Amino acid sequence: MTEPVLMWFRTDLRIHDNPALHAAAQQGRPVVAIVFETHHQWARHGIGPRKINLMRAAMASLHDSLAARNIPLLIETVADFEASRQRIAHWLQALGARQLFFNNEYEVNERRRDIMVCRDAAAQGVDVQRFHDQCLLAPGSVNNKAGLPFRVYTPFRKAWMADAGPALTAPLPAPAVQAPFEWPDHLLMPVSSVAEPNVDPLWSASEDDAHQQLQEFIDERARQYHQERDFPGLDSTSRLSVPLSLGLLSPRQCLYAAVRFNDGRLDGGRSGFQTWINELVWREFYRHLLVAFPELCKHRAFKPETEVIRWRHAPDEFAAWCEGRTGYPIVDAAQQQLLQEGWMHNRLRMISAMFLTKHLLIDWRQGEAFFNQYLLDADLASNNGGWQWSASTGADGAPWFRIFNPLLQSRKFDATGEFIARFVPALASLPPDSRHEPDGLQRRRCGYPTAIVEHSFGRQRALDAFGVLGKPVTDPAAHPELPL
Template sequence: MHQLIWFRTDLRVHDNHALASAMAGGPTLALYVITPGQWHEHDDAACKVDFWLRNLAALRQSLEAMNVPLLIRHTDKWDAVPAELEKLCRQHAVGTLHFNDEYGVNESRRDDAVEQRLEKAGVNVRRHVDQLFFRPGTVLTQSGGYFKVFSQFRKVCHERLHTAMPTIVAKPRKQTPVDIRSDAIPKHIEGFDAPGKTIRDHWPAGEDAARKLLKTFVDEQMEDYEQGRDIPSRPGTSRMSAYLAAGVISPRQCLHAALGSNQGEFDSGQAGTTTWINELLWREFYKHILVGYPRVSMGRAFRPDTERLRWEHNPEHLAAWQKGRTGIPIIDAAMRQLKTLGWMHNRLRMLTAMFLSKNLLIDWREGERWFMQHLIDGDFSANNGGWQWSASTGTDSVPYFRIFNPVSQSQRFDPKGTFIREWVPELKDLDAKRIHDGLGQKDLFEAGDYPAPIVDLKETRQRALAAFRDL
């Protein structure tokens, strides 16, 4: 009987629990299911789908070097996956299916349906924890509930890491060849436009590229990460998010690389290292939230009371935000970076999200959807958590009365206007004092080169405060 490893967002052969378990159990086949309709429903970005395909091609090469064939199956949506897997298991005499757990409501329902169908068909199903350090349900409050506050969650995680540090699973050894050939990896999926060369060059595929990027970050940027991560014009972030979202590298590999630069310490020592490990724990926290509070996977606010907010319906303002034409330079620069690279600097994600949900008072779900439709590192839990934090509707969210001023934030974190000049070339000739404030560009927007600010920041701040006070 064959073992079957079903790959999803875990496109790697190193430190992959499901793959290691499958290959320890006998001759192994690998599977990836292409589901375009489901990807559209989940607002998966075209550049992310392309990234998956490029990483699948690299994964196929790695698997074939281990004599593991990679099979490709196509269904439009996940509801057809259980029948497709049962058919494949019968065709290739599969005795056990292995996969790594995913945590959204739709993902969990899909996996439960697969497990139920295959168990009835006589196929064993083994599910593994791989995306996370700790299985959801094992990091709980004293009363047995899921945490709502990150700092409390982090404290318990630190205690667990002291006694149960997650280990890295070795890459399995090459198996005896099986008489099954790999399927071709499509280079394009209909309905998802191929991204430009800029995005592909910026995000090379494969485990080797991911591990090289991680090593460069640890060796050259980790020490300054605490300060460098806030400067959008500098390469101060790890850029590992796309590789983590696709599972091309594991959070355990990232954790161990960070520990190696900090004498094995995760909560003391080098500030840059401890700050970055906290970012890994934020990622963990938001995935635990998906399990503990499934309403966030259903388009609902974590804080039910905020569902009473009266959001503005303003298609013109929404379109200006999407296009990077708000007249607020740092906001426009960030939104243009998103469209060009499929990625946005983390501090700017916070600023653009707060500008949309507070200054424009547009429903955060509009922004959450736009980000998912354009981010190469679009991860539902992290994206949702970040948007709800910024909109003051989520867990551990910023107090509603704390509304960041994008102009002062721009002056603080892009003091010379370097980032703005790169992404808003209309303003490249302005001096460092004038470049931050859209109100100072009257000569430009009168000439039609750059738009006037679409809102007054002070007035819209007061409007947002009033809206939240009325809850």
């Protein structure tokens, strides 16, 4: 038997534009692939059951795509990263594989796991080939003139744009069909635990569907993206964050498609495409930060001085926010969209996150964990980056004294209250303008709760709490507690 090479899939559940899979298929040896369901690890990372179901369905879809190319995919259920490390060592030895291929992941636990896998492989005499896949430009490769990572988006974007053009080559093709793999005589052919077909009514786990979704966005909505992306009542965004988070698409595929239809330009050109490209660059920025500042993986604020903020312990108010019972229709509609769809419009993510951290003065880490559990597109870099931006604790975040007025945001971005009516149907019978701020009688008739906090009170409370950031604090523990 010709010795195979082992391809390890993680958050890259696709066959097109997969650098590690492409390289493995070029070795002239049969490819055997493996992927792990690490349920205990997923639980520790706070991943919710709906996303787990979608990940398992994506693995099943990948299994079928690889099978059509005679590449077997082993789907193994193990407890955690340590167990997956042991199984990688087992399969390298059992198959007699001398090469291991995988794409890098950037979170601290994942990086530690990969270091140990590489050490194990070296001890077995196995050559490990690692590739960058989640970013167009590898984290650590975009630095300022002093050779340090950027802490602010705008200069990062400028430097990224200067380097990204040559890196934006055509996406890699899927591997060719290989000869059927002959399992070694001493091994029984494993039977993979393939997930049931995806039954999520709103989201597909198919790579082919992700390609179609990308093309439909490019054809139908991308040109108006800059004008319509902030209006949650419109179907104007790509929603590609979900297939991107599963690895059904690569950022290269998205950027390459955008540039093709943007007159060949990565920077400038048509406003809609340029605005969408900027959003993809924000995604890259947050991943670069995660590597440069690993404390972001450890529940720490990017701005350490903000650790002195005295967040409120208010479990009842947090529960009301989670369940969409704040009495602020736009906030409650946003939360209901999350609970029902497993996704939330980006403008609403900012409104909801800022309401929790400023109006209720509840720790951003609680909101981050809740989003992580329910968002199907949740990944640590983007979720943490967005929450810390809203809480004014993160890189290039909103100034701490900038506090969204939910009512003004609602009137501006959902003028007719159409979105509110869709997700808070109790208010649908009200006149459009009243949906933003029902009066007391309307609330009683609709069974809709009173506002959990008055805007001006919540705003002033936040300003008082965040005011410590303008004062030198040498010992946070000795700093007098502000009135909350």
